[in-house]
Amino acid sequence: MSKRSEIIADFMAKLSVDPALRRRFKDDPSSLKDESGLSDEELELLAGGGPDQVLEALGGDATVNCCVLFTGEES
Amino acid sequence: MAQGRLTVVGTGYNVAGQVTPEALTCVQRAERLFYLVSDPATGAWLKSQNASAEPLHHCYREGEPGQAACERMVERILAAVRAGHEVCAAFYGHPAICVPPGLESLRRARQEGFPAQMLPAISFEDCLFADLGVDPGTHGRILCEATDFLLRPRRFDPTASLILLQVGAIGLVHFREDTTPNRAGFRLLARALRQQYPESHQVALYRASQLPILEPSIVWIPVSELPEAPLSTNSTLYVPPLPRRPLDQEMLTRLRQAMSEV
Numbered sequence: 001m002s003k004r005s006e007i008i009a010d011f012m013a014k015l016s017v018d019p020a021l022r023r024r025f026k027d028d029p030s031s032l033k034d035e036s037g038l039s040d041e042e043l044e045l046l047a048g049g050g051p052d053q054v055l056e057a058l059g060g061d062a063t064v065n066c067c068v069l070f071t072g073e074e075s
Numbered sequence: 076m077a078q079g080r081l082t083v084v085g086t087g088y089n090v091a092g093q094v095t096p097e098a099l100t101c102v103q104r105a106e107r108l109f110y111l112v113s114d115p116a117t118g119a120w121l122k123s124q125n126a127s128a129e130p131l132h133h134c135y136r137e138g139e140p141g142q143a144a145c146e147r148m149v150e151r152i153l154a155a156v157r158a159g160h161e162v163c164a165a166f167y168g169h170p171a172i173c174v175p176p177g178l179e180s181l182r183r184a185r186q187e188g189f190p191a192q193m194l195p196a197i198s199f200e201d202c203l204f205a206d207l208g209v210d211p212g213t214h215g216r217i218l219c220e221a222t223d224f225l226l227r228p229r230r231f232d233p234t235a236s237l238i239l240l241q242v243g244a245i246g247l248v249h250f251r252e253d254t255t256p257n258r259a260g261f262r263l264l265a266r267a268l269r270q271q272y273p274e275s276h277q278v279a280l281y282r283a284s285q286l287p288i289l290e291p292s293i294v295w296i297p298v299s300e301l302p303e304a305p306l307s308t309n310s311t312l313y314v315p316p317l318p319r320r321p322l323d324q325e326m327l328t329r330l331r332q333a334m335s336e337v
Contacts, residue, residue, distance in 0.1 A: 001115065001118075001119055005115070005119070006119055008116070009090075009115060009116040009118075009119035009120060010119070010120075010123070012090050012116035012120075012286055012287060012288070013090045013091045013116065013119075013120040013123070015090075015287040015288060016089045016090035016091045016092035016093075016286075016287040017091050017092050022287055022288070025288065046288055047288070051285065051286075051289055054286060054288065054289065055114060055115065055285075055286075058114070058115035058116055058119075059115055
């Protein structure tokens with residue numbers, strides 16, 4: 001995971017535990033520029049991008065398909 | 076050498092937001108932390124909580140049955156327990172629900188004589204009840220994995236709600252990095268449901284939000300339009316209950332009688 005992806009992930013963790021911060025992000029993403037450490041472009045991507053774009057920006061080792069599981073194999 | 080110990084926890088689906096305080100303590104204090112999560116932000120957050128964190132995603136091999144990945148994960152976790160470490164294994168959602176390595180590592184650790192526990196967590200179903208605003212206690216609910224639901228026909232009561240897991244992954248057994256939904260399997264499921272429900276019955280294709288900035292995906296459509304519905308490999312299908320059955324008057328009378336005798 002790149003340094004930028006780590007900063008985005010850290011911001012996600014903060015948003016995940018703080019509904020008030022989420023509301024501020026939703027109302028005006030650019031107001032969190034200093035707090036998040038993210039650029040205007042990155043905040044714009046997070047606010048307006050689809051799930052695939054956001055996950056791509058995060059990079060890292062998890063993929064959605066890792067959730068495809070293990071049933072249907074036994075007799 | 077200190078005796079190894081295993082705690083299996085769930086991270087829910089919202090990075091840190093759905094992790095219980097008890098699970099968080101276990102994550103932070105573990106000597107070895109293993110994790111399998113469904114988004115990169117949660118993985119990064121776990122690494123920030125415990126420097127020993129190791130992902131289990133690498134246990135998947137392209138084209139291999141999922142069971143082989145499960146076995147590899149369990150062995151990695153158990154090897155650390157056998158080496159005398161205090162081990163925490165963190166899985167997405169609830170570690171007992173459709174996460175085979177969660178329960179299997181617990182079972183095997185206990186079988187080998189190690190102290191092992193699993194902590195409750197927020198499952199996809201908890202998110203579904205909250206996002207759709209439904210109470211499973213009112214009408215009851217049946218929960219099945221979609222492939223199993225098709226392959227092992229069962230009698231069920233459609234006046235209870237029906238929740239089918241992994242409806243986009245019906246019949247998919249082997250891991251593929253670029254897996255796409257199995258539309259053919261989903262159409263078979265749609266056909267099976269049409270035998271139980273009116274064509275106009277509204278059902279919901281649901282995906283919990285994976286990140287705090289994303290909304291859950293909820294698409295309501297009639298059963299008749301299911302075959303072409305938007306689908307992802309991790310979609311869940313929620314089928315609301317048909318109208319309630321009338322009260323059993325005889326049982327009601329007996330119940331009143333029994334209560335009057337108390």
